[in-house]
Amino acid sequence: MLTLFYQPGSASDVARIALEEAGATYQALRVDFSKDEQRQPQYLAINPKGRVPALVTDEGVITENVAILGWIAQSFPEAGLAPDDAFGFARMQAFNAYLATTVHVAYAHWRRAYRWADDPACIEHLRAVAPERYADCFAVIEAEMLEGPWVLGDDFSLCDVYLFVMADWLETVNIDPRRFPRVHDHCELVRARPAVRKVLAQQAV
Numbered sequence: 243m244l245t246l247f248y249q250p251g252s253a254s255d256v257a258r259i260a261l262e263e264a265g266a267t268y269q270a271l272r273v274d275f276s277k278d279e280q281r282q283p284q285y286l287a288i289n290p291k292g293r294v295p296a297l298v299t300d301e302g303v304i305t306e307n308v309a310i311l312g313w314i315a316q317s318f319p320e321a322g323l324a325p326d327d328a329f330g331f332a333r334m335q336a337f338n339a340y341l342a343t344t345v346h347v348a349y350a351h352w353r354r355a356y357r358w359a360d361d362p363a364c365i366e367h368l369r370a371v372a373p374e375r376y377a378d379c380f381a382v383i384e385a386e387m388l389e390g391p392w393v394l395g396d397d398f399s400l401c402d403v404y405l406f407v408m409a410d411w412l413e414t415v416n417i418d419p420r421r422f423p424r425v426h427d428h429c430e431l432v433r434a435r436p437a438v439r440k441v442l443a444q445q446a447v
Contacts, residue, residue, distance in 0.1 A: 246298075247294055248273065248295050249275050250445040252275075253407065254295035256311070258295070260314050264317075286434060295310060311400040315400055324400055338404050340440040345379040345383075345408050348379055352369050376415055377412070378418065391428070408427075
């Protein structure tokens with residue numbers, strides 16, 4: 243059985259929703275950040291980076307959402323979660339890589355600015371500018387990258403799961419998601435999906 247190590251409310255929600263969308267049989271094990279479990283030897287033996295998600299498969303451990311989503315798409319082709327042609331799959335990966343390397347990093351400058359600076363004044367500056375840098379990313383997605391109704395056009399894909407989680411964080415940095423009406427509508431469309439409702443309900447318990 244697959245095992246997903248996750249922390250509710252983190253980027254690991256992407257992998258968990260994707261597994262639900264795929265109809266995968268898996269167990270979800272929480273890594274409690276409030277208890278610093280991500281830095282304990284037991285977890286570091288699974289993911290030396292001390293981050294989530296980490297997906298344990300029969301072949302080994304996969305980390306990083308972009309890689310996990312690609313694996314899920316190819317392991318559960320019947321779920322139709324990714325384009326079945328090479329160029330379309332690359333488009334999905336390119337969008338997800340943008341979310342991972344640019345959008346998520348912009349958010350992380352607000353939540354974990356200490357990763358990039360030691361000086362308290364610098365940390366405060368990074369936190370101060372991060373919300374608008376995060377919003378700038380969504381301005382690009384709104385104008386150029388969301389084909390509609392789904393990210394890649396007419397077909398739902400794992401891009402939509404990833405974008406949902408990132409967009410759902412806008413309010414945590416005091417950015418009104420309605421600044422980006424197409425992204426907001428997309429977010430609500432994804433939120434209504436059974437797999438998403440199931441994961442969110444489990445996390446609310």
